[in-house]
Amino acid sequence: MTAPDSLPTNAEALRALLLAERTRHAEELGVARGEADRAQGEIARLMAIIKELHRHRFGRRSERLDPDQLALALEDLEQMLAAAQAAAEQVGKAPAKPAAARQRRINRGALPAHLPREEIVIDVADKTCACCGGVKHRIGEDVSERLDVIPAQLKVIVTRRPKYACAACAGEVVQAGAPERLIENGIPTEALVAHVLVAKYADHTPLYRQAQIYARQGITLDRSTLADWVGRAAFALRPVHARLLAQLKQSTKLFADETTAPVLDPGRGRVKKGQFWTYARDERPWSGTAPPGVAYVYAPDRKHARPAEHLEGFRGTLQVDGYGAYADLAEAGDVALAFCWSHVRRQFYDIQADTPAPIAAEALVRIGALYAIEADIRGRSADERRQVRQQRSKPFVDSLRSWLEAKLATVSGKSTIAEAIRYALSRWDGLARFLDDGRIEIDSNVVERSIRPIALGRKNHLFAGSDGGGEHWAVIASLIETCKMNGLDPQAYLRDVLARIVARHPMSRIDELLPFAYLPTQAEKTAA
Numbered sequence: 001m002t003a004p005d006s007l008p009t010n011a012e013a014l015r016a017l018l019l020a021e022r023t024r025h026a027e028e029l030g031v032a033r034g035e036a037d038r039a040q041g042e043i044a045r046l047m048a049i050i051k052e053l054h055r056h057r058f059g060r061r062s063e064r065l066d067p068d069q070l071a072l073a074l075e076d077l078e079q080m081l082a083a084a085q086a087a088a089e090q091v092g093k094a095p096a097k098p099a100a101a102r103q104r105r106i107n108r109g110a111l112p113a114h115l116p117r118e119e120i121v122i123d124v125a126d127k128t129c130a131c132c133g134g135v136k137h138r139i140g141e142d143v144s145e146r147l148d149v150i151p152a153q154l155k156v157i158v159t160r161r162p163k164y165a166c167a168a169c170a171g172e173v174v175q176a177g178a179p180e181r182l183i184e185n186g187i188p189t190e191a192l193v194a195h196v197l198v199a200k201y202a203d204h205t206p207l208y209r210q211a212q213i214y215a216r217q218g219i220t221l222d223r224s225t226l227a228d229w230v231g232r233a234a235f236a237l238r239p240v241h242a243r244l245l246a247q248l249k250q251s252t253k254l255f256a257d258e259t260t261a262p263v264l265d266p267g268r269g270r271v272k273k274g275q276f277w278t279y280a281r282d283e284r285p286w287s288g289t290a291p292p293g294v295a296y297v298y299a300p301d302r303k304h305a306r307p308a309e310h311l312e313g314f315r316g317t318l319q320v321d322g323y324g325a326y327a328d329l330a331e332a333g334d335v336a337l338a339f340c341w342s343h344v345r346r347q348f349y350d351i352q353a354d355t356p357a358p359i360a361a362e363a364l365v366r367i368g369a370l371y372a373i374e375a376d377i378r379g380r381s382a383d384e385r386r387q388v389r390q391q392r393s394k395p396f397v398d399s400l401r402s403w404l405e406a407k408l409a410t411v412s413g414k415s416t417i418a419e420a421i422r423y424a425l426s427r428w429d430g431l432a433r434f435l436d437d438g439r440i441e442i443d444s445n446v447v448e449r450s451i452r453p454i455a456l457g458r459k460n461h462l463f464a465g466s467d468g469g470g471e472h473w474a475v476i477a478s479l480i481e482t483c484k485m486n487g488l489d490p491q492a493y494l495r496d497v498l499a500r501i502v503a504r505h506p507m508s509r510i511d512e513l514l515p516f517a518y519l520p521t522q523a524e525k526t527a528a
Contacts, residue, residue, distance in 0.1 A: 043088070111145050118148075154217055157189060180502045182236060183229055190502060193229050194494035200230065201476045202490055204456050233494075234472035236501050240513050241475040244482065245295040245310070247514065248281050252316035253439045255280040255447035256307060256326060259454055261298060261470050274470045275299045276454050277310055280447040282485070286382040286439050291516045292485040294450040295478045298470035304328045311335070317437065319444045322427060339430035341367060342443035347420035359407050359417050366400050374442045382438030389435045397432055401425070453481055482515045493518055 127136045163175045182190050199205045205213075207226040214221045248254060261274040280294040297310045304325040311318070311329065319338040320326040330337045345367045352360040373392050377385045408421045424431065434440040454477065479497075483490040497513050511517060 111147055151217075154214075154219060180504070182498055182502050183232060186229070188229055190498040191495045193233050194491050194498060196226055196229055197233055197476050197494055198480065198491040201457065201473065202453075202480045202484070204453075230476075231468075231472060233498060234475045236498065237475050237479060237494075239507065239510060240497065241295065241478050243510050244293060244478055244514055245279065245297065247511075247516075248279055248293055248295055249311060249314040251281050251290060253281070253283075253319070254311075254314065254316065255282070255319045255441075255444050255450075256311075257321065257444060257447040257451055258302065258323070258325075259451045261454070261473070263300070263467060263470050272300075273302075274467065275302045275306070276451075276470075276474060277306055278447055278450055278454075279310065280450045282446045283439070285378050285441060286385055287379060288382070288439070291519060293482040293515070294447075294485065295482075296454070296474040298467070298474040300467050300470075308332070317433070317440060319441060319447075321444060322423065336433065337430045338433040338437075338440045339427045340444040341370065341431060342445060342448075344420075344424045344427075344431065347423050348417075351416050351420060357417060359411070360420070363400075363404070363420075366396065366403070369396050370442060380438075385438030386436065387438075389438070394435050397435060401428060450481060450485075453477060479515060486515055486519055488515055488518055 128134070129136055159179070161176050161178065163173050165171065165173045182188075182193055188196075196207075196210060199210055200207060207230070208223045210226060211221050211223045256277070256279050258275055258277045261276045262271045263274040264271055275298070277297045277299060278294060279297070280292070281290060282292040283290050284292060297306075299306050302325070305328075307325050307329045315334045317336050317338050318326060318329070319340065321340050321343050326337055329335050345364065348360040348363040348367070351357055352364060370393055373388065373396075377388050380388075404421050404425055408418060408425070411418050411421075434442055457473070457477070479494065480490040483493050493515060496518075500513060505513060
C-alpha cells in the first residue's frame with residue numbers, strides 16, 4: 001500500500017522538476033532574446049545618429065560640423081555598429097535590419113589589378129570517387145581575394161666608389177665623383193625625405209611620431225634630425241613654390257582666403273597667431289584649360305597690405321569672403337572682387353538654426369534656388385553658364401535684393417536678421433558679379449576646401465616652431481595640395497623633383513618641376 005501512496009508524491013516532484021527545467025530554459029531564452037533585442041535597439045540608435053551626421057555632411061562645415069571631425073565621429077559610430085551586430089550574431093538571433101541600415105562593404109574581386117598577387121590553393125586531400133573509385137576531374141573553382149599588407153620596408157643603399165692607380169708608376173689615383181645629395185653627409189635618400197614630407201604635411205603625422213615609427217623597425221632617428229631634413233627640403237623647393245604662385249597670378253580668375261597658423265613665440269613664452277594666405281585656381285567648373293592649383297603664403301600677421309604684396313601683378317577677378325584686406329586690394333583698380341554666396345547663406349542659416357525665423361527661412365529658400373541652377377550648369381562652358389544665369393538666375397537675384405531691402409525696413413536695426421541683411425546688401429555688386437561672367441563661381445568653396453588640410457595640420461602638429469617653420473609649411477603644403485587637386489601622387493612627385501634639384505636642374509626650366517608638368521598629355525590619356 002505504500003507504493004501507491006508514493007506515486008502522487010513522485011509525480012508532483014517530476015512535474016516540479018519539469019517546470020523548473022522549463023523555467024530555466026525560458027529564462028535562458030529570454031536572456032538571449034533580451035540581449036539580441038538590446039543589440040537591435042543599439043543598432044537602431046546608432047543608425048539614427050549616423051543618418052543625422054550624414055545629413056550634416058552636405059551642409060557647410062562652419063554651419064554644423066567640420067568634415068574631418070564628422071569623419072572621426074562616423075568612424076567610431078560605425079565601429080560600435082559593427083560590434084553591436086557581432087553581439088547580436090553571437091547570441092544566435094540576427095536582428096532585423098533597420099530601414100536605414102547599410103550593407104556591409106565587402107570587396108568581391110575589385111582590388112586593383114596592378115597589385116602583386118600571391119596565390120594560395122586549398123585543395124581536397126582525396127580526389128577518388130566514392131561510387132566507382134575513379135579520379136574526379138576539376139569542374140571549376142571558387143576564387144576570393146583579400147587585401148594583405150607588408151609593413152613599410154626600409155633598405156640601405158650602399159654606394160661604392162673604387163679607386164684606381166697604376167701598378168707600374170706612382171701616377172695619379174682616379175675615382176668617380178660622389179653623387180650630389182640633398183642632405184650632405186646624411187643617411188636619407190631623396191625618396192625617404194619625400195616620404196617624411198608627405199607623412200607630415202599630407203598625412204599630418206608629426207615628426208616625433210614618425211621617429212617612433214622608425215624606432216619600431218630598429219632605426220633610431222631623432223626628431224631634430226627629421227626636422228633638419230624637412231628644413232633643407234623646403235629650402236630646395238622654395239623656387240618651385242615661388243614659380244607656382246607666379247603661374248597662378250597669370251590667371252584672370254583666382255580664389256583667396258586666409259586662416260590662422262599658430263606659431264611659437266619663445267620671447268613671449270606663448271604661441272602667437274601667424275597667417276596662411278591661400279590663393280587657388282580651379283577652372284574645372286567651367287571647363288577651363290588651366291590645371292587647378294593652390295599656393296599658400298605664410299605671413300606673421302593679418303595686415304591689409306598682405307594680399308597686395310602676394311598678388312602683385314595679378315589682373316582679374318578675385319573671389320573672396322568679406323574681409324576688408326581684399327577691398328583695399330581692389331581699390332587700385334586692377335582687381336574686381338566677387339563675393340561668396342555661401343557666406344551670405346551662412347548668416348541666415350545661423351539665425352534659423354538658433355531660433356527659427358520666417359525671414360531667415362525664406363532667404364535660405366531663395367538662395368537655394370540659385371544653387372539649384374548652379375548644379376545644373378556645372379561643367380558647361382563659361383559662355384553657356386553666363387547665358388543661363390542671365391535667363392534664370394538674374395530674376396532671382398533682382399527679386400532677392402528688393403525683398404531684402406523691404407524686409408530691412410521692417411526689422412529692428414540692431415537685430416541679427418538686420419545684420420545678415422546688411423551683410424548681403426553692402427556686398428551686392430560683388431555678389432551679383434557671377435551673373436555676368438561664367439568663370440566666376442557662386443561661392444568660394446574651392447579655396448575653403450584648400451584650407452582644410454591646414455586646419456588638419458593644426459590639430460595634429462598643433463603649431464609651427466617659428467616664422468621660418470610657417471614658411472616651410474606653406475612651401476611644402478602648396479606643392480602637396482596642388483598634386484592632390486590634379487590627381488598626382490605627392491610622394492612620387494616630391495621624390496622626383498628633389499632628385500632633379502639635387503642633380504642641378506637648370507632654373508631656366510623650372511616650369512618642368514611644377515606639378516602641372518607631371519600631368520599626362522591628352523595623347524597619353526588616349527593611349528592609356
